[in-house]
Amino acid sequence: MGAKSHKCDSYRDPVVKAFRQRQDLSPFARCRRSRSAPRSGPSNRTGSTTAARPSCRTKASAAVRIGAARLLRFHAFARCAECETRAHQVCKRNQVERKLVMGFEVRALDGSFGREIVGLDISAAIAPDVAVALKQVWLDHGVLVFRGIGTSPEVQLELSRCFGELEPHPIEKFRLDGYPELILLTNDGGPVGPVYDFAGVATTQRIPWHTDLAFTTTPNAGALLRMVRKVETGGQTGWLDTAAAYDELDQATKDEIADLEAVYLFRAGLEEMRFNRPDGKRLSPRKDNYPDFPPVANPLVWTHPETGRKVLNLSTLNIEYIVGQRDEQGDALIRRLIDHALQPRFQYVHEWENNDMVLWDNRRTMHAAFGHPVDQVRVVHRTTIKGNVAMGRVMPEAAEVGAGA
Ligand SMILES: O=C(O)CCC(=O)C(=O)O
Ligand SMILES: [Fe+2]
Structure with missing residues (x-):
């Protein structure tokens, strides 16, 4: 040599x-x-x-x-x-x-979990071995941030496909024209969700801590947001590490919740949810942009299907009650778990710049949209990584909700 x-x-x-x-x-x-x-x-x-x-x-x-x-x-x-x-x-x-x-650098973020990927070349197709390496970093760290490189829908789709099969939005009107796998989240042309008064500001797109599709038996594996047009005020998205939140529970609580199930559901009127509902006064009429979903029972502690780690499956927006404890005691347990999980040390909050992309592992995190003034326009494109592991069961009460919806 x-x-x-x-x-x-x-x-x-x-x-x-x-x-x-x-x-x-x-x-x-x-x-x-x-x-x-x-x-x-x-x-x-x-x-x-x-x-x-x-x-x-x-x-x-x-x-x-x-x-x-x-x-x-x-x-x-x-x-x-x-x-x-x-x-x-x-x-x-x-x-x-x-x-x-693989020519990319993995950097710690300003938080206890998640990583930033720096130097990834996505000007051409991502090689299969690079995709494998990226997926491993995602599984290891829960959230990946890619700053400034999300310049087109094509780039977003190319990157998203490294992490699994993509899922088109079931409701066609939320799909981006010509790109069935891209979901358009924007208040351009009217607020996408309800408007609430927060501290005197009419605010839209504010969604408390949740896991996507926690109210179904098969939550999606992940999702990737790309900031197309950021707002000047607010508009942050936060992520929360539910694996760390579980790890840091005391042993008595771990034992107490080991085999519990909780019921989760979704109401188009978020203020009708039981625990971590939006805290402002609703200004917009209840508009059925989304359907209500029937209740589903899922384990409160979930084993991540790819990493084997235990996670606290809380989805604070959606949780209704503990199965078999639909009473004060069960509610007190839920409140205690929520107080524990929402501690800032488990969170990472992203301040968006245009063309940033953030990917999360939906089975190991919760996320929250902080919302923004309704008179500022925010445009986000989202891809969803399909979940394929069922964990829960539809509750018998589902028939009632189905009949009433
Ligand atoms: O608008 C955001 O920042 C996040 C919205 C959200 O919860 C989602 O896309 O699942
Ligand atoms: Fe979400």
Whole structure:
């Protein structure tokens, strides 16, 4: 091997280079065992070849071989000082941290979960191995933020398809013309949902913490929003990590709720929901943009079908009562769980810029739309990643609701 071949192609990649400079990275993959290897020769930070560090060269090439076999085309393996404490993706066979793979960078967000993806090239089709790597980061972290790259419906669809089959909106009028898999969320031409008075401001698109389709037996796996036109006031979307919320319950509560089911439903008039309904005064008449849904019973603690993690399945907007405890005691339990889950430390709130895209794992998070003044126009395009794991059962009361709807 000549000196030239000691540097992999990724080393010339500007994204990789910038990342290394920022994060103080070695240009070589290192496994935990090699960390103590004595340094010889010039610093790797300045781009010296592995010839200066024979022990690293061996481990780096082994790491690349394993990576290449697994994901076909690794750009680089990298480890930064941060990785000592944070669990980035780990190559299980040799414990090499691979924070930087496939030419995109994975950065922590301002919150306890979720990640930002930086440097992803979506000017052309996303290669299957890149899609696999992105999906893994999504499953590991629950929310992915892509800033400024969502410039067209095509880009949004291309990215969304990395995470699973897309689901067209069941109600045709919400679909974007020519793009059945894109849903248009906008108040352009009139508010999309009810208008409430919040602190004297007529506000639309304000939706309390919920999980999409928590009131059905098969919630969708995820969704991706693209900000086409942001508003100047408000309009944020928040996400909440229900896996962490579960983990941090005390053991007595975990035992208490382990086998409970709760009933969830959806009413087009959100103020008719029982717990976390919108707190303002309704200004618009009840308009049946959406149908009411019959009650469904789902487990209160759900095992994520792809990661195996337990999550608190709360959907605060939709939860009605605990099965078998339709009383004060059951309601008190729901209130206690809601107070616990809504703590800011479990949340990430996104301040939108145009062309941002945010993807979430709907089985491991709740989200909330903060709303915006009704006289400002917000335009969002959304894709939905289909869910295919049923968890609940339709309640016998469904017949009554169905008859009345
Ligand atoms: O408008 C938003 O920010 C989010 C709306 C929402 O809840 C959704 O798309 O599921
Ligand atoms: Fe939602």
